[in-house]
Amino acid sequence: MMKQTGPHVYPTSPTALNEVGSLVADLSRDLTVGGDLQTLLERFLISIIAMAGAQAGAVRVLTDDGQSMRLVGQVGLPPPVVLSEQLVDRDCGMCGVAVSNDVLGWVDDVRSCARKGSDAYFGLQCRRVLAISLPHGTDVLGVYTLFFERDSQLSPATEGMLRLIGQLLGLTLHNARIERERLRVTVMRERQDMVNEVHDAIAQTLAYVKMRLPLLNEAMLAHDDKRAMKYFSDVKSAVGEVHDNLREVMTYFRTRMDPLGLLHALQGMAKTFSDRNGVALEIRNSAQNLNLTDEQEVQVFHIVQEALANIAKHSMARHAVVAIEKSPQRLEFLIEDDGLGMTEPFVSTIVTTASALEPSRHLGLEIMRGRAQRLGGSIEMERNEGGGTRVRLVVPVRSFPPEAHA
Structure with a gap:
């Protein structure tokens, strides 16, 4: 026979409430700092x-699909019972009622519990079971269960305290779930940051080395020692x-x-860009x-760096410009070249819809888009009216700190 009481919380003494609050606060703190949930x-x-x-006691939580309850902690249950209770249906007995x-x-009749396993625990060592919901808001996240060896009776105040514990534990488990999700997102973001930094700091330089090696080989085959030494020096410097x-990436997860x-x-990039890539680079800055x-x-630097790397690798340009303009509403960076311009897949392509781009360029453009989003701005690519390509990065001024604090 199952008997249940509704969600009314019975009044308890201030001392008991303090004990409950302290108990759950300790659990919440330990979960926040990354303690093992089961322990x-x-x-x-x-x-x-x-x-x-x-x-004995046990705590079960709903699985992600909401169809089952998973045992996440227990004390005092025999090993065979623990094994058989690892995963139970969401509608299993009183626990199912409490989780719904x-x-x-x-x-009071534990024969339904005994049907799940062959152990003689239920009906002998355990004669009565109490199931308490673990609610949060309008949802129930799981249930905690207490097992009694005789027909124990609890006072209304104690039952009220146990329900209050269930509510606080439900809140704690909810916060733990949020923390796990935050940690997952943080790890994914750090991994993406690592990819971005490797791409920006290493992949571009290696692409430059790849372009220099055939020139070095040609100079060596032609016995042109002057050109060979120049290309060798370029490769050596780039590898360094x-x-x-x-x-730096391994130490700090980012370049300085x-x-x-x-x-x-x-300005430093402009001084070496022509020598390394054969493209004259001009910086025009009208913002004070x-x-x-x-x-x-x-x-911003990595976005401009990637745009210039694309010019060096693909545009066949002779001249490139980075223009910086500032208005009361926004800061704008224009990176333009006089090269061949965008091929058909690039026409009117905004970085946020870069699915049609070539694989070798897609990663760089996606990284540029991500960086622009972090700035609260936008980025787009288009053909230049006079030929070549234009990349425009726009960042709202409202995302900047006040100049008084600069």
């Missing part, structure tokens, strides 16, 4: 079992950059920004103060 719940159950005068409705319910950048800022970094944070400067 923490078993410590929690030991205190609850003692409080209720039970002999916010209730506290007693099971890759080595340094790789060490020029300590003198974005404009200095762009970019007023960007360090993180914003890193994102």
